[in-house]
Amino acid sequence: MLRPAISPPGRDTEGIGGTDDERNGWEGRQRAGAGSGHDAGGVRRRDRRAVPHGTAHRGAVARRARRLGRGPRRRGRRHRGGAVMAKARERADEYHAQFAERIIQALKEGAAPWQKPWKPGERILPHNFQSGRDYRGGNALYLALNGLERGYADPRWGGYRQIQEAGGHVRKGEKGTPIMYVEWRQRRTARDESGNPVLDDEGRKKLEWVQRDRPLVKVQYVFNMEQTEGLKLRSLQAAGPEWEGHERAEALIRGSGVRVDHVAGDRAYYSMKDDRVVLPERGQFASQSAYTHTALHELGHATGHPERLNRPTLVKHGGFGSEAYAREELRAEIAAMMTGERLGVGHEPRHGTAYVASWIKALENDPKEIRAAAVDAQRISDWLLTRERERSQSEDRVQPDRRDDGADRKIERDPDRPLTEPEPARLSQPQPPEVPRDPGRRTAAFKSGLEIPDRGAISGPSR
Known part of the structure; x- marks a missing residue:
């Protein structure tokens, strides 16, 4: 099942993981023991006597070197990355199954968004309440379907944290709607040529964005504005004629x-x-x-x-x-x-x-x-x-130039009046980008x- 719409306090409802403490809990327990019967070296205390002297110490030093980028990566780290990817795929599969099930039911009832008539100017496709950008593709279709089923007249949606940062909140008991997106970059600690973390002027580690080897699919929950309170929202723009x-x-x-x-x-x-x-x-x-x-x-x-x-x-x-x-x-x-x-x-x-x-x-x-x-x-x-925009721009550029030529202007000019400054050359409008053809x-x-x-x-x- 997909995770609950509103997570307990401290949970990250924008992405697919928990808080930093929850995501890093395994690594923290390995370093500090975390009351699980392990010492700082990662060896169970009751088994210390069976381990050659200095083994735990050498293990701790090796782990510290790896964290600083001075040693080979730990096998478990690769496994943990694979587990993250597997979890992401599992969430994506659940999302697709739920999406398809909802659409199939709507098709049987004749209630899919493209099966229903819409009046000119009527908006059902969703957009973000803050940026105004439209949700696209499958996310647009899924949010439109949920809006129709729940009777929302407002096409604006937003993330849980985004709503909080804007001064509002989601009403208690409201359920979010999942959308899916692909994350192509990840943020990590910047390192120099020697593998040491790069620090800023205040001694904090600098972070940098890097391209992922493989994109990570994430699921985020968003809420309609009719599920929120406390937001100062502008009136919806009226449709043109x-x-x-x-x-x-x-x-x-x-x-x-x-x-x-x-x-x-x-x-x-x-x-x-x-x-x-x-x-x-x-x-x-x-x-x-x-x-x-x-x-x-x-x-x-x-x-x-x-x-x-x-x-x-x-x-x-x-x-x-x-x-x-x-x-x-x-x-x-x-x-x-x-x-x-x-x-x-x-x-x-x-x-x-x-x-x-x-x-x-x-x-x-x-x-x-x-x-x-x-x-x-x-x-x-x-x-x-x-193509519609390109044609409109092209028609604007092809408008005839109605200015008289230089000879006509000389005849019409009053010789007693001083010459005016020459008219600046008109800049040509930028050409629209061409769509690649094959x-x-x-x-x-x-x-x-x-x-x-x-x-x-x-x-x-x-x-």
């Missing part, structure tokens, strides 16, 4: 670089062979939001093209009804929800029960699939929104011209 969101969506569609054709009929799909999206005529949709959602869904498929994100679930899918096909649909639908909220156009789901059974089966076979799908969906949304990575599936069709009536709730 709906038409602004739809204008951004149109800019996103144009800036995606994907050909979009409107054809009378009831089919909406992405063709990888032609690299184009086919949509019904605009007038066939029940609302502008329904059209936008369908376009975002199909553009989500298009991002998996080998020259874009090269997503295996698109490139290697086995056609309608296959497991890979259902996994690709899951990614496109979650991405459409994420992008729709970030644009402010809401979310109008079109999937009914067509894929639910396949999604449930995929999650039962691999509990990590839901987090992988959420991570891919986040990448899809980021890719599309980046045209060489083309697969047989790309050449075969597979399509991602979407079945059913466009205006209906299912397909």
